Amino acid sequence: MPKELKLEKFEGPLDLLLQLIENEKLAITDVSLSDVTDQFFQFLSGMDENRSDELADFLVIATRLVYIKSRQLLPYLYPPEEEGLSLSEQLKFYKRYADASKFVEKLWGEGKMAYGRVEPAPVLTGFTAPQNATAVELKNSFVLLLKRLKPINPLPEVRIDHTVSVQQKIKSIYESLKKLNQLSFKDIFNSDSNRSEVIVSFLALLELLKQEKISVNQKNSFNDMMINKV
Amino acid sequence: MPALISQIESILFVASKPLSIKKIAKVLAIDEDAVEKELKVLQGKYDTNSSGVVLFQTNSEFQLVAHPENRTVAEHFIKTEISGELTRPQLETLTVISYCGPLTKPEIEQIRGVNCSLILRNLLIRGLIKEAGTENNLLPAYEVTMEYLQHLGVSNLAELPEYETLHNHEFINNTLNQIVVGSEKE
C-alpha cells in the first residue's frame, strides 16, 4: 500500500505529478511516472468536489499515465517510435517554469516599484470630437462585445469515481483465479462499478501478465479473452 | 541605497511640477546645500544638445520638462492622443459607458475583461466621459458628457440605436454579477 502522503496544495495535474515524483526523490522519467500512477489515481479520487472545473485536465494526464504504465508493462505491444512530446518531457518543461516562478515571486515581494510620471492633463480649448465614435459605431461595438460575452455552453458534468488501487485489484483478481482457475475478460470488468475501476482492472491484468502469473487466450478476434492462472 | 543624485532625479521625474530645493531637502531629510550641489550636477547632465529632457530652473524651483525645441512633436503627440480616432478598446469602453453607465472602473473592467485605467484616463482627457456625481459610493462612476451626447446627435442616451435591448442585456448583467464570485475564486 502506498504510504500516506502529505502534499502541499497542488495546482494542476502536472503540479501534482511533480510533487509526487519529488516526494519519492525520483528523477523525471517514464519509469518514475509509472511508479506514481497509483498515487495519482488516489489523489484524483480524493479530489475536492469544487475542483470539478479542473477534472478534465487531470483526466487527460491520467490517461497518459495509464498509457505509459501499460507500455512499461507490455513494451512489445507498442511501436518503438512515438509521436509528440512525452509526458516526462512535458513535465520537465513545466518544472523549469514552476521553478522560475520563485524568481518572479521574490522580485514581486521585494517591494520595488518603478513609477511612471503623470503628465498633467492638457487644458482643452473646447470639446474635440473624435473622428469616429458615432452612434452607429457605438452600437456595432456593443454587438461585438456581446458576442464575446455570450456564455459558452457548459460542459456536461463529470463525477470523480472512487477508485481501488491496482495492488488491491491484482490481489482480488488473483484470489478469484485461485478459486476458479479461469476467468473471462468480461467477468473481470463486470464487477467494476465505474470507469476508473475498469482502468485499474486493466492495469492489474497487465501487471499480472508481466509477472507471468496469468496467461491470456483468445480464439478469434472479438471473442471474449480467457484468463488462466499459470 | 541609490546615490543621492539618483533619488533627486527620480523625485523631479515623478513630481511633474516645479519643486523647491527646500521641498526636495525635506523629502530626503537632508541639507539644502547637499540638494543644491546635486542639482548643479544634474543640470550639467541634462544640458546637452541631444537631450530630449531638460532641467528647468525658475528662481529657486526646479522641474524636468521636455526639450523646448521638441515642443511641436510633443504637442503633436498629445493632440493625436486626444483628438485622433478612438482605438477599438477605447471605442468599446465608451460604448459600455454609453449604454450601461454610470459604471465604476471595476464594473467596466469586469464587462470588458481587461484593465481600463489608461483608457479611462484618455476618455476623461478627451472630455467624452466624466465622473458621475455619486455621493454614496466610494468609487467614482463614469458617464458620458453632454458634449459627447451632442456630438452623437441625440438628446438622451435612450435614443441610441437599440438602446432598449442593449441597455439591460442579460450577458452584461450576468457578467456584472460575477464580480463577487470571481474575486472569491482567485
Next chain:
Amino acid sequence: MPALISQIESILFVASKPLSIKKIAKVLAIDEDAVEKELKVLQGKYDTNSSGVVLFQTNSEFQLVAHPENRTVAEHFIKTEISGELTRPQLETLTVISYCGPLTKPEIEQIRGVNCSLILRNLLIRGLIKEAGTENNLLPAYEVTMEYLQHLGVSNLAELPEYETLHNHEFINNTLNQIVVGSEKE
C-alpha cells in the same frame, strides 16, 4: 531641428504611458527601424547606476520611469495603488508569459497542463498582462505589461534571472508544436 533621439526622448517623457515603436514611428512619420535604433541608444544612456530615470521595455512597449530603488521617495509625489499578492497559479502563469510570451491560451495551458481561463482573465483585469497587438492570428497572444515590469522593478524582460536559458524560442516553439501535435486536446 533637434536630433531624432531627442525628439523620441521628449515624446516618451510627455507620454507618461507605455508606447510602442509603431506609435512613435507614426507620430514622427518615420520608419519603425529608425525608431528602434534610437531607442537602443536611449536605453544605453539611461542604463547607469546613478540614473534616477530608467527606460523600461516590455516585448513591445517603452516607457520612462523612475528608478525602482527610489520607490520610497517617489511615493511622496505619487498616489499609490496597492498591488496585492499574487496567488501561485497567477505567479506560474505570469512566469511562463514573462519568459516565453507572447503566448496564446492553448500554449500556456499546454505548458501548465491546466485550464487557465480564469487566471488569464484576472491577470488581464489587474493589468499585468495584455493581448499582444498581433492581428494576423486567430487566437490572441498574451504578453506582460509595463505595469508588471514596473512592479518587478526590472527594466527589461531579459534581466529576469536565467532569462537566456528559459527564453529559448527555438526550444519552446518546437516543444509547443510537438505538444499540439501530440495531444488530442484543442
